[in-house]
Amino acid sequence: MKTILIDDEPLARSLLAELLEDEKDIEIVASCNDGFEGLKAIQEHQPDLIFLDIQMPKITGFELLELLENPPKVIFTTAYDEYALKAFEVNALDYLLKPLSTERLKKALDKVRNQITGGTETATDVRQLQLPEQSQRIVVKDGGHIKIIPLPDVMYIEAADDYVKVTTADKYFLKHQRMAHFEAQLPSHQFVRVHRSYIVNVQHIHKVELYEKESYCVILRNNVKIPVSRTGYAKLKAVLGI
Numbered sequence: 632m633k634t635i636l637i638d639d640e641p642l643a644r645s646l647l648a649e650l651l652e653d654e655k656d657i658e659i660v661a662s663c664n665d666g667f668e669g670l671k672a673i674q675e676h677q678p679d680l681i682f683l684d685i686q687m688p689k690i691t692g693f694e695l696l697e698l699l700e701n702p703p704k705v706i707f708t709t710a711y712d713e714y715a716l717k718a719f720e721v722n723a724l725d726y727l728l729k730p731l732s733t734e735r736l737k738k739a740l741d742k743v744r745n746q747i748t749g750g751t752e753t754a755t756d757v758r759q760l761q762l763p764e765q766s767q768r769i770v771v772k773d774g775g776h777i778k779i780i781p782l783p784d785v786m787y788i789e790a791a792d793d794y795v796k797v798t799t800a801d802k803y804f805l806k807h808q809r810m811a812h813f814e815a816q817l818p819s820h821q822f823v824r825v826h827r828s829y830i831v832n833v834q835h836i837h838k839v840e841l842y843e844k845e846s847y848c849v850i851l852r853n854n855v856k857i858p859v860s861r862t863g864y865a866k867l868k869a870v871l872g873i
Contacts, residue, residue: 632747633676635661637669637692638684638708643729647682647708650736657740666690667777670698680704680743682727685711690777694770698777700807704746706739766818769797771804778804782821786835786851788813790828800853823870825849825863833870 634657636644644662651657657680661672665687673681681703685692696702707726725739769780780799789796789803790810796803814824824830835851839859842848847859849867859867867873 632656632679632743633658633660635659635663635669635672635676635678635681637663637666637672637681637687637695639665639687640684643684643708643731646731647736650731650733654740656744666692666695669695670777673699673703678703679747680706682706682708685709690770690779697770697806697808698772704743706743766816769806771797771806773804780804782817782832783834785822785832786853786855787832787857788822788830820870823863823866825857825859825867827860829857829863831857831867833867836871839867839871839873 634651636647636659638644638647641664648659648662651659660676660678663669663672666689669681669683672678683692683695683705685707686709692707696705705725708729708731709726710729725742727735727739767782769782769785771778771780780797784799786798786800788810789798791805794805794807795810795813797806810824810828810830813822813830817830821834822830822832831849831851835853837850837852837854839847839849842858845861847864849857849859851857
């Protein structure tokens with residue numbers, strides 16, 4: 632299995648590499664210091680497995696996974712609290728709690744091997760996981776670069792087949808994610824799903840007006856018009872207090 636180690640602690644990567652030396656079916660093809668390096672290495676090597684730290688500078692391990700259309704198998708390495716560990720267990724993912732142990736590593740690898748040989752997948756898309764600090768930003772790919780967009784800069788999000796368009800005042804960015812993910816994760820007092828294809832940042836709404844009989848639209852501060860469904864209008868009224 633082609634394997635990549637992604638962790639901002641060199642000592643942790645070194646220890647993990649040492650523990651993996653006896654695993655004959657593991658080939659470490661890259662060792663990365665942060666999520667930016669990790670993304671480039673994954674795109675270059677197309678690994679079968681990554682060992683991924685969660686809390687790293689620049690972008691988190693979860694945000695890195697959000698940028699991948701087809702994530703490889705993942706074993707998280709973490710010193711995070713019980714909240715994260717319970718999330719992994721519920722979603723049939725695996726993790727190694729720092730400091731790493733040989734016994735726990737072997738169990739995690741056996742789980743991955745069984746998934747690969749048995750053709751089974753994890754119960755939940757790993758890209759759905761999120762740390763609390765991610766709730767104030769969206770990470771996207773912009774050409775060959777990674778861009779971190781603060782939530783106040785997001786004007787609206789629009790469905791686009793298997794992607795969404797995250798639109799700011801300057802441009803839009805495509806992200807391989809579902810609308811339901813953003814509806815669940817974004818602050819409900821700030822972002823409202825006004826239509827099955829649109830989520831709007833209420834801070835950018837200029838006015839709400841009647842479009843047709845019993846049909847409304849919102850006009851944003853840049854004069855973009857967004858359709859509002861009947862259900863979306865009820866949600867919007869509740870948030871805006873109208």
